[in-house]
Structure formats: C-alpha cells, structure tokens
Amino acid sequence: MDSIELFTGAGGLALGTHLAGFHHRGLMEWNDDACDTLRRNAKLNALPGISGWRVHQTDVRMMSFDLFGEVDLVAGGPPCQPFSLGGKHRAQDDSRNMFPEFVRAVRELQPRAFILENVKGLLRQSFSNYFEYIKLQLEYPTITKRRDEEWTDHRNRLEEVRTKGRKPELKYNVVSELLNAADYGIPQTRERVFVVGFRADTELEWHFPEPTHSLDALKWEQFVTQEYWKRHRLRAPRNEPVALKLKLKDLEKDGPLKTKPWRTIRDAIVGLPEPIVGRDAKDFSNHRLNPGAKVYPGHTGSPIDLPSKTLKAGVHGVPGGENIVAYPDGLVRYLTVREAARVQTFPDTWLFEGSWSEAMRQLGNAVPVDLAAVIARSVAAKLAAKSEHLKLRSAP
Structure with a gap:
C-alpha cells in the first residue's frame, strides 16, 4: 500500500507507517536538519526498506500533490505551535497553521484513509470550535472555503451539508481520540490527538486500538x-x-x-552505557552527555522509574526541563539524544543530524514510532482486508 507523509520532521510517524507496511512515495519537510536526518538514514538504510525514501524539502503550500499519483494513505502532523499549550495559542490566525494543507492533500489525492496527529492543546475549550471545523473539512474535503469567506461561515456551510444528509462526491468517515503514549507501551506520558478517516465508499468500520x-x-x-x-x-x-x-x-x-506495566525511562535506556561529556559512547551514536542540567520550579525532570514526561522541543519556558532524568538519590542530568530517541521509540540505528538542541527539537516534535505503528497497523489491517475481500468477490 502506498502513502505520502506531510510535515515529516525526524520521521517518527513515517517510520510507524513504514513498519505497518505502507510504502512512502514522498516525504515532505522544510527544516534543514530534519531533512538531513531523513536523507542520511535513507542513504544508510537505517531501517530495512527505507533506502528508496524520497525527501521533498519544500514549503507544503507550494507542493502539487498530483505528482504522487494514487495513494492509500495520507499521514502527517501539522505544526503544533498554533495550538500548543506552550505557544501563543493563535490557532487559525497563526501563519504556521497547516491544517488547510493537510485537507488539500486529502482532497487532491483522495486516499482510502488518512492519519493526522497533533498536540493535546487542540482540545482546549478555546479551540474546540476550530477543531470541529478541522474534522468537518476532512469529512467533506471537496466543499472548500470560498475566497474572503470567514472560517466560521465555511463551518456553518459544512454543518448544513452534514445535517441535510447530502452526499458530496467525496466523503470521509472521521473519528478522533486523545491517546496517552504510555498506555501503548511507550516509555513516556505523551498525550496526543489522533484523527483518522476512511473514505466513505470503503464502507469500513474502525475504532482506535485498546490500551495495552x-x-x-x-x-x-x-x-x-x-x-x-x-x-x-x-x-x-x-x-x-x-x-x-x-x-x-x-x-x-x-x-x-x-494490561502490561507502563514502561519507564530505566526500561527504555537499559543496555546503554553511562554517557560521558565530549564524545559518543562506543557503538551508540548521539549518546554523549550534555552537562549543566538543573531543576527549576515546574521543571523537575522525569523520575527514572516512571515513564518520561512529555519530551519538549525546548523552545518554551526553561530549556530542557522535560529532557532531564531524575534519580532517586537526587542526582539529575540531561537525557542524551540517544536516550531521548529510545523514549520516543526510535531504533538505535536512526541517526539525528544537528546540534544537541536541534536533535532534541526534532525529537520533541516527533510522534513516538511505536505509537504511530500501533495506529497504522490497525488502519493497514482494515485496508488490506477490504482489498482481499474485493479481490475474492471479483474472481471468476
């Protein structure tokens, strides 16, 4: 099954969908270091089957999706700053709001399914109307916003389509849920909103996987x-x-x-040597100690015998507060990039380009690989079963 990935970042969601069996026809990202990360790992074939990944370093708004042809899945996590709890909360008025571009990709490619991921802040009361608007656009992607039309007026038109029971040329059945990554075996209490849709003509029934x-x-x-x-x-x-x-x-x-126990930081970093300042540990890339970790009010680090707190990109508040591991004896230190990668369930073969702070930014913005894989495998299983059913029904 073929797919494309928007706002790929360091590749967390892309790796998860890859592990679920999707073949990426293209990955779109604009950040230099993130693109270098993707290209380097593709070149090294850091995970079997990714050597053919094509990375498009571009502003998605300038991209024509028609060049990818027919795909089964569109996936991506639009930039979260407009809705992040740590940001300025400008939402639909923020120039970084890329949800319209995700909707455009769905409209132009008409995939059988899509997976969208974003921050918990999207569910804030102040954003609730806009979040419903996003889902309505994904439900009816061909009913587009008119020039100079306010988003609230467009939302009203979409609501009228839904209540009248009209059947536009393209419709998706859309569901959303707030998931805690720790509930699915990721060593991090990372809460994220997932929105999943299936094209209505697939007639598929689906629900989010149960916590494990x-x-x-x-x-x-x-x-x-x-x-x-x-x-x-x-x-x-x-x-x-x-x-x-x-x-x-x-x-x-x-x-x-x-259920199984939540996985802790200690579980995640088992087998890694104690990091030292100045150089990577033998046999482990991106595993060197960044000195100077301190705790501040509200930034006390993550106890090693619990899942990590949500890793942050380090651009809000006191840098590194959530990227600190705290030991029972009171000692604190920064997580290395490799340790943070394990907390985000990236494989040890995945290398990160850029400085420590830039690599941490990539990780703080990423989707945990294993969480993405849980969702993507469930979606892939439904699509594959439908394809097999249609194949059997059309057989002579």
Whole structure:
C-alpha cells in the first residue's frame, strides 16, 4: 500500500507507517536538519526498506500533490505551535497553521484513509470550535472555503451539508481520540490527538486500538511482586512512593491486571552505557552527555522509574526541563539524544543530524514510532482486508 507523509520532521510517524507496511512515495519537510536526518538514514538504510525514501524539502503550500499519483494513505502532523499549550495559542490566525494543507492533500489525492496527529492543546475549550471545523473539512474535503469567506461561515456551510444528509462526491468517515503514549507501551506520558478517516465508499468500520499498558500494572510490578526491581537487579525501595498515591490494598484486591506495566525511562535506556561529556559512547551514536542540567520550579525532570514526561522541543519556558532524568538519590542530568530517541521509540540505528538542541527539537516534535505503528497497523489491517475481500468477490 502506498502513502505520502506531510510535515515529516525526524520521521517518527513515517517510520510507524513504514513498519505497518505502507510504502512512502514522498516525504515532505522544510527544516534543514530534519531533512538531513531523513536523507542520511535513507542513504544508510537505517531501517530495512527505507533506502528508496524520497525527501521533498519544500514549503507544503507550494507542493502539487498530483505528482504522487494514487495513494492509500495520507499521514502527517501539522505544526503544533498554533495550538500548543506552550505557544501563543493563535490557532487559525497563526501563519504556521497547516491544517488547510493537510485537507488539500486529502482532497487532491483522495486516499482510502488518512492519519493526522497533533498536540493535546487542540482540545482546549478555546479551540474546540476550530477543531470541529478541522474534522468537518476532512469529512467533506471537496466543499472548500470560498475566497474572503470567514472560517466560521465555511463551518456553518459544512454543518448544513452534514445535517441535510447530502452526499458530496467525496466523503470521509472521521473519528478522533486523545491517546496517552504510555498506555501503548511507550516509555513516556505523551498525550496526543489522533484523527483518522476512511473514505466513505470503503464502507469500513474502525475504532482506535485498546490500551495495552497501565500505571496500575506498573505499581503492581514495582510494589507488589517487585519484579520490576528484580529485572533491573536493584533493591526495592522500602517506602511506597507518595507521588503515585499508591494504595497497595486496592491493587491486591483487584488481583493481577490484564494490561502490561507502563514502561519507564530505566526500561527504555537499559543496555546503554553511562554517557560521558565530549564524545559518543562506543557503538551508540548521539549518546554523549550534555552537562549543566538543573531543576527549576515546574521543571523537575522525569523520575527514572516512571515513564518520561512529555519530551519538549525546548523552545518554551526553561530549556530542557522535560529532557532531564531524575534519580532517586537526587542526582539529575540531561537525557542524551540517544536516550531521548529510545523514549520516543526510535531504533538505535536512526541517526539525528544537528546540534544537541536541534536533535532534541526534532525529537520533541516527533510522534513516538511505536505509537504511530500501533495506529497504522490497525488502519493497514482494515485496508488490506477490504482489498482481499474485493479481490475474492471479483474472481471468476
């Protein structure tokens, strides 16, 4: 199945869809270092099958999508700054708002499905009307905004189409959900909005995959069975962590849990050598210590025996606050780029171009690879089953 990727960044979503079986006809990104990252990894075939990736370094607004031909999937995460909790919250009035370009790609390519990812801030009350507008545009992508028409008037027209039950030439069945990456085995409590749509004529039914991991299961493994500490060859703490509001009696009453434990930073970085200042560790690229980590009010780092807090691009507030790992003895240090990449579930073979801060920016903006793969595999399975069904039905 063929796909294209918009706003590719360092390649988190692109890798996830690749692992799900999609073949990328083109990846679009404008940032120099991110494009260098993509090109270098494609050249090195850092993951089997990506050597043919074509990277288009361009402003998406200047791109004609017709050159890609027929594709099954359009995927991408439009720049999040207009809606980020750390930004200026200008939303639809921000020149960096690229949601209209994602809609245009869907309109011009008419893929069988699309996957869109963005920040939790998109669900803020102040943005709720605009978020519904985005989904309406994706539902009816051929009903375009008229010149000089206010977005609110366009939204009203789209709502009228929906309520009247009209059947335009192109329609998508659209669902959205806020997902916590930790609930799917990613060692990071990263909450992101996913919007998934299937072209209506596919007649496919789909729902978001169920969570597979939980905090309660981690508590169980750390403080009931203590298997977590045994696995890491550590002595279990004597006291229950107050920060988790742990109630062992309640856990014991529930018994063994059906989900797997949340993965922690310690789980993620196991096997990596202790980083040092000035040079990469042997056999591990992007794994050198950046000195000078400090904690500030509101920026206390991430406890090593919990999932990381959401990695940030480092452009808001105190730089690096969420990119610091905190040890039980009070020691703190910055995560290396390689450790942050593991927190984002990038493979160790994936190399990042640019300075430490630039590589961290790429990682802070990325979709966790394994989370993208969970969503993309579910979408791919539905599309593949439909193709097989149509093939069997048309057979003589």
